[in-house]
Amino acid sequence: MATASPQRTDGRPAPTPQPTLGESLRRNGVSRRGFMQFCAATASLMALPPSMAPAIAAALESARRPSVIWLSFQECTGCTESLTRSFSPTVENLILDTISLDYHHTLQAAAGDAAEHAREEAMHANAGEYLVVVDGSLPGPKANPGYSTIAGISNYDMLMETVADAAAVIAVGSCAAFGGLPKADPNPSGAVSVQDLIKDKPVINVSGCPPVPMVITGVLAQYLTFGKLPELDQYNRPLAFFGQSIHDRCYRRPFYDKGLFAETFDDEGAKKGWCLYRLGCKGPMTYNACATMKWNGGVSWPVESGAPCLGCSEPDFWDAGGFYDALSVPPGRSGDMLLAAGAAGVAVGTGAGLLARSKARTAEKQHETVTAEQLEEKL
């Protein structure tokens, strides 16, 4: 843990204590006001009230940089792109520098044996205390390991070996958290999620395709600040970011409640910013922070740009029916769902989320493929 004193039972020498964050900031000439400014931004980042800034300052003052090993398996690098391409360089650099990214497949300059050596070094030097961040799913123990290997090591072996001495694992993105697109029917590579394999360590799922960058950084900041893991929901996602549905925080909600829906992407309702439910918005069944944290440094988010939420932070969203069908109903059954939920408007409210979850499971069983032409027709 971030503030734990190094205690070793394996006979290896204790690692040299890293400078605290307060010390490194002062060494870099950051003033107290600069630090308070940083803490105010960090509070927002962690979805904590601004009044927590002094507590964050006190904790960060003495926080030491925990070692982080980042493994990338069957993924598209979108999660790393999300983290490194957007949001605030100041907060992010400070946090990433501070968390000591000792090994990152995609970002590190080293390759091959040298890179693997860096991973082993970090593991030995910080045994029991380091965090493993994983993006991407991986072929399960019974699948052909040849679908994804790094330096000749199967993803499965690398994960199990790296996690053995870790304090906790953070699965970043819907692939690592739930299997993601590699697991989509018929799952040719036998992809599984991290939590399918790791049963003896805390696994925190930061889902999303990709996750909101502030959420990735926020979870790391929370660990760095308070030295403990966040409170989680039923899918092991941090409640601070995944505690409320997109629908509950959506600015178009007043239109949903009044039964005012856009029927096509360019009708009068769409132009007036009405609810996108009938265009397939999965907001009622999706738990994520987009509606308030938004994307691209707070510029906008999909619903604000006129696109329905695809439900990308939910398990199995990739196989739960057409993206443009209301609430994950397989093609051909949209009408029933609209009668059940759309017309009723107000009455549905939170119940829609629960209904949607069971419908999503049904949809998954009745999964039908949709061609690009069919999609075009719908649009």
Place this chain on the structure above:
Amino acid sequence: MAPIGDIPIKIEGEPAPPAEYGNALPVLSQVRHALAQLVQGGEPTQIDLGAMPFGPGDEERLMALLGTGEVTATVDALGLTHIQETAFSGVWIVEYLNTDGQRVALHLEVDHVPQLLRSQPEDLGAALAALNTQLAGAPDAT
């Protein structure tokens, strides 16, 4: 990386008129409640506007409702922070930017003086020591 505002975008046709999503007034009530708390018990409040489900135009509407007061201040520490008093005394808009000028947080502070403008207690001791050193080193120091 180029700031997102620098990406050239050509908008065809008239931009949609700003809609009224009705999210500004509830925040104004929250501010009223916070100001009452400050007046009655001296208790300050900070409101994170980044955590509000604002639609396009909601923030502008709230800012218009809050108006502009007499004081503006800029803190230059790890990026600029712009502080603006609103037309309601004791209600401050605090916008935190990073070193690239991108907003990292937008808060409303209901307080006599925003926290960030106060001298930080830890800095006072260091300032005293620095002054002592300067005086000791000055040629005409007594």
